[in-house]
Amino acid sequence: MSLSQGRPDDPGGDVGRAAGRPRADGALALGLVAALLAVGLLAVTSGPAEIGPGTAVRAILAGLGLGGAEAVSELHRAIVVELRLPRVVTAACVGAGLGLCGAVMQGITRNPLADPYLLGLSSGAAVGAVAAILAGAALLLPLGAFLGALAALGLTLGLAGALGAITPTRVILAGIAVSAFASAVTSLLIFWSSAGDSYREILSWLMGSLAGAGWREAGIAAAALALVGGPVLLIGRALDAFTFGDRAAAALGVAVARTRWALLLATALLTGFLVSVSGAIGFVGLVVPNALRLVVGARHRQLLPLSALAGAVVLIAADTAARSLFVPRELPVGIVTAMIGAPAFLAILLRHRGAT
Amino acid sequence: MAGLEVRAVGVVREGRSLLRDVGFSVPPGVLTALIGPNGAGKSTLLHRLLGLEPGGTGRVTLDGEGLDAMPARRRARLCAFVAQSETTDQRIAVADVVGLGRIPHQGLWTGGQSPEDMRAVAAALARLGLGALVHRPYDSLSGGERQRVQIARALAQEPRLMLLDEPANHLDVAAQLALMRLLQDLARDGMTVLASMHDLNLAAAFFDHVVALSAGRVVASGPPDAVLTPGVLAEVYGVDAEVLVSGRSGRRVIACH
Amino acid sequence: MRLAAWPGCAVAPLLRWGASGRRHRADYGGGPQVRLAVAACLSLGVIVPASGFVTGPAWAAGAGFPLTLRNCGATLTLEAPPQRLVAVKSSMVELVLALGLGERLVGVAFLDGPIPTEPGPGGGPAAAPDLPVLSDRVPAQEVVLETAPDLVLAGWESVLTASGAGARDSYAALGIATYVAPVACRSGPDRPDRITFEDVFAQTLEVGRILGVPERAERLVAAQRAQLAGVAAREGLSALWYSSGTATPFVGGGLGGPQMMLEALGLSNIMADIPDSWASVSWEAVAVREPDVIVLVDAVWNPVAQKRQLLAAMPVTRGLAAVAEERYLVIDFAAAEPGVRSVPALLDLAAQLEGLGGAE
Numbered sequence: 001m002s003l004s005q006g007r008p009d010d011p012g013g014d015v016g017r018a019a020g021r022p023r024a025d026g027a028l029a030l031g032l033v034a035a036l037l038a039v040g041l042l043a044v045t046s047g048p049a050e051i052g053p054g055t056a057v058r059a060i061l062a063g064l065g066l067g068g069a070e071a072v073s074e075l076h077r078a079i080v081v082e083l084r085l086p087r088v089v090t091a092a093c094v095g096a097g098l099g100l101c102g103a104v105m106q107g108i109t110r111n112p113l114a115d116p117y118l119l120g121l122s123s124g125a126a127v128g129a130v131a132a133i134l135a136g137a138a139l140l141l142p143l144g145a146f147l148g149a150l151a152a153l154g155l156t157l158g159l160a161g162a163l164g165a166i167t168p169t170r171v172i173l174a175g176i177a178v179s180a181f182a183s184a185v186t187s188l189l190i191f192w193s194s195a196g197d198s199y200r201e202i203l204s205w206l207m208g209s210l211a212g213a214g215w216r217e218a219g220i221a222a223a224a225l226a227l228v229g230g231p232v233l234l235i236g237r238a239l240d241a242f243t244f245g246d247r248a249a250a251a252l253g254v255a256v257a258r259t260r261w262a263l264l265l266a267t268a269l270l271t272g273f274l275v276s277v278s279g280a281i282g283f284v285g286l287v288v289p290n291a292l293r294l295v296v297g298a299r300h301r302q303l304l305p306l307s308a309l310a311g312a313v314v315l316i317a318a319d320t321a322a323r324s325l326f327v328p329r330e331l332p333v334g335i336v337t338a339m340i341g342a343p344a345f346l347a348i349l350l351r352h353r354g355a356t
Numbered sequence: 357m358a359g360l361e362v363r364a365v366g367v368v369r370e371g372r373s374l375l376r377d378v379g380f381s382v383p384p385g386v387l388t389a390l391i392g393p394n395g396a397g398k399s400t401l402l403h404r405l406l407g408l409e410p411g412g413t414g415r416v417t418l419d420g421e422g423l424d425a426m427p428a429r430r431r432a433r434l435c436a437f438v439a440q441s442e443t444t445d446q447r448i449a450v451a452d453v454v455g456l457g458r459i460p461h462q463g464l465w466t467g468g469q470s471p472e473d474m475r476a477v478a479a480a481l482a483r484l485g486l487g488a489l490v491h492r493p494y495d496s497l498s499g500g501e502r503q504r505v506q507i508a509r510a511l512a513q514e515p516r517l518m519l520l521d522e523p524a525n526h527l528d529v530a531a532q533l534a535l536m537r538l539l540q541d542l543a544r545d546g547m548t549v550l551a552s553m554h555d556l557n558l559a560a561a562f563f564d565h566v567v568a569l570s571a572g573r574v575v576a577s578g579p580p581d582a583v584l585t586p587g588v589l590a591e592v593y594g595v596d597a598e599v600l601v602s603g604r605s606g607r608r609v610i611a612c613h
Numbered sequence: 614m615r616l617a618a619w620p621g622c623a624v625a626p627l628l629r630w631g632a633s634g635r636r637h638r639a640d641y642g643g644g645p646q647v648r649l650a651v652a653a654c655l656s657l658g659v660i661v662p663a664s665g666f667v668t669g670p671a672w673a674a675g676a677g678f679p680l681t682l683r684n685c686g687a688t689l690t691l692e693a694p695p696q697r698l699v700a701v702k703s704s705m706v707e708l709v710l711a712l713g714l715g716e717r718l719v720g721v722a723f724l725d726g727p728i729p730t731e732p733g734p735g736g737g738p739a740a741a742p743d744l745p746v747l748s749d750r751v752p753a754q755e756v757v758l759e760t761a762p763d764l765v766l767a768g769w770e771s772v773l774t775a776s777g778a779g780a781r782d783s784y785a786a787l788g789i790a791t792y793v794a795p796v797a798c799r800s801g802p803d804r805p806d807r808i809t810f811e812d813v814f815a816q817t818l819e820v821g822r823i824l825g826v827p828e829r830a831e832r833l834v835a836a837q838r839a840q841l842a843g844v845a846a847r848e849g850l851s852a853l854w855y856s857s858g859t860a861t862p863f864v865g866g867g868l869g870g871p872q873m874m875l876e877a878l879g880l881s882n883i884m885a886d887i888p889d890s891w892a893s894v895s896w897e898a899v900a901v902r903e904p905d906v907i908v909l910v911d912a913v914w915n916p917v918a919q920k921r922q923l924l925a926a927m928p929v930t931r932g933l934a935a936v937a938e939e940r941y942l943v944i945d946f947a948a949a950e951p952g953v954r955s956v957p958a959l960l961d962l963a964a965q966l967e968g969l970g971g972a973e
Contacts, residue, residue, distance in 0.1 A: 047895070047897050048901050049901040074932050078932060079897055079900060081928075082928035082929055083897050083928075084897070110445065110446070136919075197856060197891070198857065198912075198914040200858060200861075201857070201860070201861070201863075204893070209860065211895065212861065212896075240456060240459065241459050243444050243448055243453070244442040244444050245442075247408060248439065248442060250408050251432065251435075251437040252456065252459045252513075253427075253428040253459065297446075297447055297448055298447060298448050299448075323897075328884060328886070328887065329892050329894050330861055330894055330895040330898075
């Protein structure tokens with residue numbers, strides 16, 4: 001039985017229209033899943049090499065050891081199974097993680113401008129990644145980025161704590177300070193040590209790039225999403241309780257401080273893994289939850305999983321565009337997300353203002 | 357014993373004692389008002405009863421069970437709180453606000469609203485007459501409507517104890533009367549209801565029991581006749597009060613000079 | 614490292630660097646006393662300080678000077694061949710050395726690698742091993758100014774910007790001429806569409822003119838032209854010019870140095886459709902276009918060994934014939950920059966190509 005059935009639509013409430021309608025939510029979820037599959041198929045069949053859906057499927061089957069290897073050339077098999085497919089999987093997991101983390105951060109801080117990188121995570125990761133690139137240890141890049149992200153998180157929390165009791169506002173401010181510092185260190189490293197055209201690799205990482213994402217990166221992203229993102233998704237439902245503030249949440253039986261800390265740390269951890277794999281891809285964590293909020297409202301029980309799904313769709317689409325728009329050249333995906341994300345965000349802001 | 361029992365409750369915050377040795381009982385079915393001037397500690401007391409004040413001492417029991425030691429979620433299933441004014445910057449619809457009341461009943465692993473949840477929310481919406489507002493965004497409602505939504509949310513928690521902090525503040529006269537009748541209904545149905553009241557006339561007219569608080573201490577506790585007297589009011593509020601009786605209904609009216 | 618050949622340059626601090634600034638005026642026509650002093654200084658190898666007097670080894674007084682030419686969006690005016698040169702980037706340093714004017718270098722910076730010490734191409738004098746290195750990277754303007762140059766030669770246009778060694782305007786205001794290598798000119802109407810060996814030779818000739826040694830430049834160019842003509846182009850093979858990058862390879866495009874070299878070798882550049890000198894592409898594109906030969910650029914931050922390892926490890930590339938049979942040509946990063954080293958580098962590549970054996 002739907003809560004809102006039996007009542008004609010109130011002309012005044014366009015947000016309310018979707019509220020309390022499980023069927024509408026279900027339809028949206030189904031639509032996003034379909035979009036995910038569609039865009040995934042598109043991604044696997046897009047690229048400089050002409051590979052149609054049939055060939056792609058056969059290549060995947062061959063890769064899974066299900067025979068049919070003779071029907072597909074080794075080159076095509078390698079392209080589909082070793083290059084495109086892991087990249088799509090990585091994009092899906094990273095996009096889902098970013099969407100989820102963005103929604104959670106916005107919920108914790110009760111601020112629609114929050115994004116997964118709020119706590120200085122991406123800047124810290126950048127220091128680690130750039131150091132790895134400049135030291136010539138590109139293989140250790142994910143590790144360096146992850147450690148950098150954690151170090152930045154520690155600094156942020158430490159700084160916020162030094163200012164007094166740790167409140168969301170203080171954490172945000174500390175995060176901004178740590179981001180600025182880490183960015184300065186990164187710039188110094190680049191300026192000091194980069195030689196010749198090594199800056200290109202660095203620049204590409206800083207903008208966020210899924211190039212070179214193989215099965216190792218896909219594995220890291222998928223594992224992080226499942227092991228860290230799963231709990232975040234479940235705990236994040238408690239964010240609804242915070243709608244009217246901390247006291248109201250406590251009165252509803254939610255352990256306010258513990259929940260907030262658990263979400264903050266888990267989100268930071270997940271973001272750290274994601275950034276280590278793909279660099280700081282911007283706008284997905286910021287725009288996707290805000291867009292969905294226009295449709296779903298602030299119901300985190302629905303918003304979190306839908307943000308994850310939508311994030312995956314968006315990032316796969318953006319990465320495919322980055323790979324395919326200027327063949328044979330390749331753009332870092334962060335450029336595409338920024339170019340779409342900024343006007344999209346503007347549109348969302350205008351929509352918000354118009355509706356109220 | 358049934359109902360709310362408060363014994364030697366105190367709250368100290370930053371070295372200041374906000375409540376001292378507060379004790380009273382609220383039986384179920386007895387609509388109780390908490391009165392006192394600003395700063396007397398009414399809100400603090402309500403928060404303390406809910407376990408929201410970290411520096412609290414004393415013992416609070418509901419139907420014989422200690423509330424302080426209880427896990428927060430269980431406590432939230434037994435006690436519901438309606439604050440003075442609840443605002444949010446989220447765009448949330450009325451039905452979903454009321455749905456928040458089911459959170460104490462939902463585990464981490466349950467997905468969505470169960471039939472139980474939906475029944476409770478629907479009942480709460482109906483009881484508060486919120487049918488027409490169900491889709492409306494919360495922030496588009498008037499103060500009085502918001503108050504009703506919050507009470508509906510509290511009802512959706514299906515509690516045994518309802519605590520309200522100055523619930524009549526934002527309401528017009530008609531809405532105030534409607535609220536008072538609702539609270540009386542709830543009490544009559546067996547719920548333990550304690551509301552801090554600003555308006556002495558409402559307290560006099562609708563409540564069965566009054567607890568007067570001043571400077572963190574209970575000054576008087578008893579039926580309105582006994583507590584809302586010029587003597588007690590002078591001590592609590594420092595005003596010269598005159599108690600009049602309406603010729604038509606026998607209702608007490610308090611005029612302050 | 615100071616110029617070992619000029620001990621008398623301890624006198625250098627006497628050079629006045631005052632408000633009057635440096636002038637390129639050729640006050641060669643001074644009195645007999647001056648000429649005597651000049652001759653004396655020459656024999657002692659001392660540079661005579663004077664308000665505007667400059668002396669140096671043999672040049673024809675006034676021949677071809679004063680000269681004015683357009684250089685990458687600016688106008689360059691020289692009254693006399695400049696004697697104190699600051700060269701930034703290996704391409705410019707090597708060009709000056711190849712023209713036998715190493716002793717005029719008062720400062721070099723931002724070298725791409727060690728300067729070759731064997732006799733210069735085209736038969737110029739052997740390169741001086743000790744060069745006054747101002748900086749590993751782009752030097753600050755003051756560091757350059759301290760050497761009291763009269764011409765700054767920049768191998769990259771970005772060197773002569775405010776955040777680099779100083780904008781060209783600021784040098785001009787101080788009376789110092791600046792020159793940007795034409796093949797590296799990226800902005801303005803003087804930007805070349807494609808780089809060819811003719812552009813490289815033209816650059817050599819132009820620099821020879823500017824430095825007052827046009828005949829040496831002509832000899833150098835003639836020799837290099839002959840060498841170039843002797844390269845047997847190997848038809849029918851395609852190639853990739855792999856400069857750097859691991860996740861995203863940075864490769865040579867259709868305009869610019871790599872294209873120039875590949876064309877001269879008779880190889881068709883698989884990325885020639887890219888309208889740029891270099892570009893970031895995808896490994897998929899590389900694999901699909903199946904280059905027969907891969908040119909690996911050896912750079913300190915991305916050495917050949919690393920490139921070979923990567924190509925052999927990646928599933929998409931290890932199946933390529935070029936990778937499986939290691940059909941690689943190796944070139945030094947410094948040599949990849951179009952300049953006076955291009956022809957010797959090309960000869961080396963041609964020899965490597967020959968050594969690879971039969972074509973597919």
